[in-house]
Amino acid sequence: MINLRSVTHYFKFTKQQRTGIVLLFAIIIALQIVYFVVDFSIPEKTFPQEQQWLSVQSEIDSLKTVKYNAVPKIYTFNPNFISDYKGYKLGMSVQEIDRLLNFRKENKYVNSAKEFQEVTKISDSLLAVISPLFKFPDWTQNKKSFKTDRAEYVRKEYPKKEKIVLLDINEATQEDLMKIFGIGEALSFRILKQKEILGGFVSMEQMKDVWGLSPEVLFELNTHFKILTVPNFKKIAINDASLKELAQFPYFRYALAKQIVTYRSMNGNFKNIEDLAKIKDFPVDKAKIISLYLEF
Structure with a gap:
């Protein structure tokens, strides 16, 4: 049996201890009451312009939705005036673009998608993709009417201009x-x-x-x-040139030269200007000009 005297020994307190225990319980009860009565939640701050901001944000979100859902408009163009950059974006190679530019230098024009393919030698698959975008002058589609109108035109004589020496x-x-x-x-x-x-x-x-x-x-x-004669300058060996040599080339600068060296070390030598154009921030619109200064 448990000796009750030994247990009661633990519950004997002095007067000061009993007073302290009572005060402790009183404090605990008071804190509990304060916890359940007092609202400690932080009041939500409001701003006078909040509604105005929300309305502006709502308008911005609606404009973004319209923009993302909008169907891009397709513009037609005359393929006789394709630039280097435009041809590159259409998927044409440098050689195909050069054929068209050389054809135009002779003051000749292509008047149909078929003639465009004969001049540039592009593939049938590429022609099928880009030919719907071609827009030729109306007179090329109705040559008979154009010749009739031309016959009725009375040619005027103008004084000859002085020939410009190039x-x-x-x-x-x-x-x-x-x-x-x-x-x-x-x-x-x-x-x-x-x-x-x-x-x-x-x-x-x-x-x-x-x-x-x-x-x-x-x-x-x-x-x-x-440009009557091509200058005889030393070309840059793109696969052997150092970072310093590439950075001194006006069309590259240091940032692009560093990307070229990094790309070359990870992927091997460049075979042509198309490989070089794959690098981010490469000036694609000047690819043809840049290629004339490089040696692959």
């Missing part, structure tokens, strides 16, 4: 350039400096890269100057 832009001096209206000492110096950096121009399109030339001045330059 100069090679790579042979032009500062004095030759300053003869163009709108080009002074500063602009002519920039053009010659750009030629020096590149080793020579390969396309008149490169005039657009010279800062400060207005569209009117560019037109005059193309009227008086052409």
